[in-house]
Amino acid sequence: MFQSFENKSSPEQGPPRLAALREAMAAAQVDGWLVPRADVHQGEYVAPGDERLAWLTGFTGSAGFAAITQDKAGVFVDGRYRTQVRSQTDTGAFQPVDWPETKLAQWLRAALPDGGRVGFDPWLHTLKEMDDLARALSGTGIECVPHANLIDSIWPDRPAPPLGKITTYPDDLAGKTSAEKRAELAERLKAQGHRAAVLTLPDSIAWLLNIRGADIPRNPIPHAFAILHDDTRVELYVHPDKLDALPANCTKDGVSAHADTGFTAALTILLSPVRIDPASIPVAVVETLRQTGIDAAHEVDPCILPKACKTEAEIAATRAAHLRDGAAVCEALSWLDAQAPGTITEMDVVTRLEEARRATGKLLDISFDTIAGGGPNGALAHYRVSETSNRTLQEGDLLVLDGGGQYLDGTTDITRTLPIGTPGTDERAAFTRVLQGMIAISRLRFPKGLAGRDMDALARYPLWLADQDYAHGTGHGVGVYLCVHEGPQRISRASETPLQPGMILSNEPGYYREGHFGIRIENLLVVQHAAPLPGSDPADSAAGRLAFETLNFVPIDRRLIDVAMLAQPEIDWINAYHAQCREKISPLLGPDASEWLDRAAAPL
Known part of the structure; x- marks a missing residue:
């Protein structure tokens, strides 16, 4: 298995490690210390020896940072991790801070009202980050000072740097x-x-x-x-x-x-x-x-930008990877449907999905730790099942299953939400709203020059009508046998990068009801030139339009769709998509999975 189920969080170690850090701060004559989740390369992903934030606090999420003073310790996380941070840290020692609603400078002003020296490792913070912080702290008397890393000085068994082969x-x-x-x-x-x-x-x-x-x-x-x-x-x-x-x-x-x-x-x-x-x-x-x-x-x-705009060869390769991966996911979902509620766990699902991807003979790694959250665990957007959190899937649960593979010809990422037994009315209504947002992005044609921020609301609109929403972006960029999260392209309120042909993005609206269930539906899309429509304005046709090509082909669970909520164009999109699933994926499946696909992708 590429994925392990070890519980990597040690919240009980937080208080003594925090005490040791404060002693080091006193010796270094700094009143505060910043702990990012970063390494010297400033990428999103870090090696075990660079997991300083997790080592200190217990929080293992893929984004966040901490600010420590002699009497306060804030762990800053966005909406994806607010439940997780409370479960993984000793909240008597560490204060979860809602970020970006609460800015670091705002927190430091309250924590150090008389000013002070805040230390930071200059290899772990970017120029923009520290310039922005300095401007926000102007006039407060708070000074940010570079210093050798204090966490490293108190981490006795810190893992050595990785030596992976190039x-x-x-x-x-x-x-x-x-x-x-x-x-x-x-x-x-x-x-x-x-x-x-x-x-x-x-x-x-x-x-x-x-x-x-x-x-x-x-x-x-x-x-x-x-x-x-x-x-x-x-x-x-x-x-x-x-x-x-x-x-x-x-x-x-x-x-x-x-x-x-x-x-x-x-x-x-x-x-x-x-x-x-x-x-x-x-x-x-x-x-x-x-x-x-x-x-x-x-x-x-x-x-950054040339990497994001994939070549025709990269697009052709990633199409092939997604067909292979789609067949593996269908094999796993066929197996899942045959299991009775109460007989399998989240870990069983993760294991079976990885086995299906391995059976392709082409899997080099998974593209991230598979998310398999049943019932209330599905409400954690970036849930990672462990031996201690593993849940048996029960009648009425929703299962959020989000995973991907690393193949030489492409990086895949797909999410499906699946009912265990008979879904409830609220769950079906929320699922259908999420699906409507996902379809809106999939069908979109747009003028050149638009960025992800111009599209994000389209995915949320059906949810907003019901006073519902989700606390993550609608889509991230994806590489080709590179990182599953790739910039600069995103579908997000914060994204200002115009989308260009060749960019690959995820399309993954969701909804999460804490303590009850989660929903997310995700396909990957590639930006393409759009053919002119009959009767379109000649000036608009000359300017050109862009559209999205869908890369993933795995059925969307029909049992969770309230067809009465859908408009006819949405029904037509689903039926056309499911027809493509049958056409493209059926020849790659075994007999049982092929029969399952025929049922799962039947017209609405």
């Missing part, structure tokens, strides 16, 4: 060689007058060099730094123990590999100006450039 990613799946990508980006650097760009995000480096890694579970990325020069050269910096095992394309055609211990020194000899992304560059890198007198140009990581 491998080559096939050019035919990438659609472009590394040399072609580097030449395109180098031309853009020249056009903007930038001599080099500093890259710290592992997925950017993996994409640019057509390599993959194994340093982070579920995400095939290498821990590395890189410097891209305006003459197409790239200097790659990795752990010294990885150098001898690097693939050939890391040391040819203008790519040189070095030990990461030399990265800081390499920064000091760059020619100005150097491009850095304030949203991902660690403060320590910025300070090194500043102290050396090297001018920094603040621009977005040059790999």
Whole structure:
């Protein structure tokens, strides 16, 4: 199994560890300390040795941070994790803080009314983050000061850095060689007058060099730094123990590999100006450039947008991965439907789904720990079943099943909500509203230039009519055999990046009733040029329209749909989608699952 069911949270360890941190703060002469969930590469995912937030507080969610003073300790989480943080931390020692409703600066002002020194590790915080915080604290007397990491000084058995092998990613799946990508980006650097760009995000480096890694579970990325020069050269910096095992394309055609211990020194000899992304560059890198007198140009990581706009080869590959994965999910759901309520657990479902994906012979990893939340556990949007939380699925439960696979040709992610036995009336009504929002996004045609923030409300509108909502974005970007969460594209109130052809996004509205049930329905979509409609305005046709192509093909559970709530175009969409499921997936299934699919995807 890729997934384990170990309970990784130790809330009872929180108070003594907090006491040790406060002693270290006193010795360092700081009045506060910031604990992010971050590493030196500033990606979303971190290795065990960088799980400082979880080690200190017990909270294991994938997003959040803590602020510690001598008499207060706040753990900041968004709406996805507010139930989870209360269950995983000692709330007598740690105060859950609703973020972003409560800003860090606001909290620090209340915690340090007379001012003070707040320490932070400059490798674990970005330039934008700390500049924003400094502005918000202006006039308070509170000063943020860089310092060696205090958590590391009190963590006696901190895991060693990962040493995953770096491998080559096939050019035919990438659609472009590394040399072609580097030449395109180098031309853009020249056009903007930038001599080099500093890259710290592992997925950017993996994409640019057509390599993959194994340093982070579920995400095939290498821990590395890189410097891209305006003459197409790239200097790659990795752990010294990885150098001898690097693939050939890391040391040819203008790519040189070095030990990461030399990265800081390499920064000091760059020619100005150097491009850095304030949203991902660690403060320590910025300070090194500043102290050396090297001018920094603040621009977005040059790999971000080209990586997000997939090539035709990447899109074709990910289509194939989703058909394979869809067949595996259908095999697992066929099995699930044959089990009587009260006879299987959440862990059984996770295990069976992974077995089905493994049976394809192509699974390299799961793309994240599978979410299988039954009944009240389904109300935790990012629930991870453990041996201590494992629930037997009972009559009347809803099961939120959200998982994905990492295949060489694509990264998959899909959520289905399933009834265990006979669903209730409230559950069916809420499910249908969520489905209506999901269909609205799936059917959308839109002008070029619109961003995810312009679409997010469409998915929520049916829920809003019933005074319901969900506390997460509607969709995130997805890579191709890279990270299942990829920027900059999102369908979210906060997303300002215009959607472009080739971008892959999730479409996953939901609804969560704490203590009772959860609902989420998710497909992945790829942005495509939309064909003109008959009778459309010529000016609009000339301007062009975009639309979404659906990648996942697994039936949406008909037992949870209140057909009377649907408009005819919504019914037509479901029937057309289910017809595609039968056409595309049936040939890939065994006899039992094929019969199940015929029933599950029958017309409404």
